[in-house]
Amino acid sequence: MTTPAPASPAAGRKINRINLEVAAYRGGRTTLCAGCGHNAISERIVDACFEMGVQPERMIKLSGIGCSSKSPAYFLGGSHGFNAVHGRMPAVATGALLANKTLLPIGVSGDGDTGAIGAGQFVHLMRRNVPIVYIVENNGCYGLTKGQLSPTADAGSALKNGVVSGLPAMDLCALAVQLGATFVARSFSGDKKQLSSVLKAALAHRGAALLDVISPCVTFNDHEGSTKSYAYVKDHADPLGEITFVPFFDDISVEYDPGSSIAVTLHDGSRVVLKKLDDKYDPRDKLAALALLHESNQRGELATGLIYVDPAKPSFVDLLNVVDTPLSFLPEAQTRPGREALADIMARLR
């Protein structure tokens, strides 16, 4: 793998730790609706990748089908992307990582793409702890087919056409925690600061990182009576406390009070410092995470922030015990056994 020569930045332009400008992380112009929460998420992805100084050629962007799944075209223009089939992006991402374990995948999905048609693949992606930043741009409805209910729509939430969801919502965060994901966060497309910290922390993590980001659909699900509208989410978001991300390459020492904060060191050496509102909550505690999600749901609130993290569990790809060189770049000498191997096999079959 080669590192491209960094473009020399114009005087005064801000560059990151690998000498790239933020423009190197931008993508094509969005074709989503003006005000769509997904566009804000794309912007946060651009900023987070820029600030983390990730190499664009090491990143891959993957998606399924739906409004959310269009968005990978709108960020990281210098990275390979694959807009695959509905609900099956997890398999494509897994396969790409099998081919090249050094790639850093960002998957973008929607609540229908993940919770309905893609539920099966989502379950196994989380269960395998595949190293991916998996973002669900969750708006509780199908946008591209003009506003049907999705499985994350809350019971009692009404669509624009008056249809009210009678079924309980699927809690993707609780599902992910239960299945074995090692980084589970919920955020809101309108919370720039929190979303940015959570995204950077997810990039620093190695394992399945689920980001359930409530991202209102301004066209079909932003009215009164919807529990996924901007107004409703602003009123009901219940942040778990301030989250500060300290990248590994930043040598600033962050002062924190261990009595009121928790610091978790992530895979690459970066740290997240969580200021506790509730002195009992520890995101490394799986049972506490599930209880928190359940209780918050009962209160009709939306717990946001880093809900669960286990930085130590080995990822699926790391368990495979494959050679260091990406399989996609192995030369023939390493992938085609020699004559003696075939002769040995033939001798046994004679």
Added chain:
Amino acid sequence: MASDVVNDFSIQVATVNGSGSQTANLVLIRSLFQMGIPVSGKNLFPSNIAGLPTWYTIRANWRGYIARKKDVDILVALNPETAREDVLALDAGAAVVYDAALKLDEVRADLTFYPVPFDELVKPVCPDAKLRRLVRNMIYDGVLSRLLGIDLAEMDRALEKQLGRKPKALALNRAALAAGDAYAAEHLSKADPFRVERMDATRGKILIEANAAVALGAMMAGVTVVTWYPITPSTSVVETLIDYMKRYRVDPETGKATFAIVQAEDELASIGMAIGAGWAGARSMTATSGPGMSLMAEFSGLGYFTEVPAVIIDVQRVGPSTGLPTRTSQGDMLSTAVLSHGDTKHIMLIPSSAEECYSLTMKAFDLAERFQTPVFVMTDLDLGMNTWMADEFPYPDAPLDRGKRLDRATLEKLPDWGRFMDVDGDGIPWRTVPGDGLPAYFNRGSGHNAKGQYSERAEDYTSLMDRLARKFETARRAVPPEVVDEVAGAQVAIAAYGTSHWAVEEARGQLAAEAGLATSYIRLRSYPFTQAVERFIDRHARVYVVEQNRDAQMLSLLKLDLTPGQVGKLRSVVYYTGLPIDARSISDEILAQEREARQRARP
């Protein structure tokens, strides 16, 4: 006694599934093979772990005809539930080795009966009652050895090959073999015409289940990512591959693998992973059967439309739906050729033998990367799960063809590059892969232009579809060509593919010897077909397309390529019982259709 029939018979062993007859059957086959006699073994088994009836047929034939023989010459009847029915189905003159307790000699008078008291014989041989069920079967090998004249030393050698690493089991089975032989020598008098004589027709050959040959082809093709979901009859492709890869594809210094094999949650995921890996530059594959193929339809279309290489092994079984999961067919040919919605055409390779399962699987990886598309290897249960003789597999004589993978030097030479730009005029664009540091592109299953950008423009869509069609035409010149055996002056010809080949070869012999009908033969090995098919049809009056499905699927595919005149020459011979096709079914049907044609021709 009728005159001797030497090295030309079929044996059918009727047992209960799970009774451990596999060792006895393989020893029987191997001992005939070691005596130089062409042989094949086919397991006709139920979809069940234990308890249902199962039959194993062994064909020995000095001419090398090793297709399933329709009639059974020697029945070994050990299953009380089917024994009477099995005996009633025999032709007069057949021999029956049976468990004496079944009293089968009461059923018919026109057969040769050899009663053997299996339970009585096994007791002294195997004092442990729990093991008797497994050892008991070796007794019929001993009996057949004596009745047919199979050298007991060869049986013993075959047994050692089978069980050499399990000394206790080896000793027990040896004793059972000897007991059967001794009993036959003392109590049975030979009254049927079948016997063996040493020949020299298997020198330099191996015995192999062709799923293992597919696995070997994949390993020698340098496969690096294998994703799969277990399904009969393809399971042993990957399970065998896992064994081979652990042995030959682990770096001895670091102990690390040069491959990843992942059991997926279903076939949607297994092909999705294979496509993801192919896109990212690995040689990837999956193996499945009919129901899995149906599930893979959408991703197959994605692979075709986004031009991602992957190899899919389809070990065909009987459909539709769950069908007969442990029986064989060629029932996926038509659906696979166009698998997916929209205009789609896939490259298929069609092996007939274990050798071709090895060589064509290897070829499939080269073609998948050369043409940047999923390539399907269409084998079947008869090939995959049965025991075949084969020439030893040659070491590949050409390096891997990784196709048009762009490197920096090539990129600089190209006047312009876009992922889907046809710069060479052959319909095949150049590709980059994630991590290679070359220009990236956005791959998408939605409409795209030559640069890979989203497009719904009419001319972008049409030109993309036309280029994909052009690429398919280029593939026509790169696929393994048909194998043609043209008989001078023959008016009648046969076209066949896959496992039908073995029965066709024998049927041609029957047609020539019994009806004086000389036939030419073309064996199809790929889709698209090469130009040779049209030329072959042009030179014959009637071409019988023989296949193992109800709807003449290959004939339908041929029609797409042929002129109305050529289509008018095609006749269909189909066989769809779930059993491997036999020669007699083919020759009878061809003669019937020939007679009908002559009658129609008369005024």
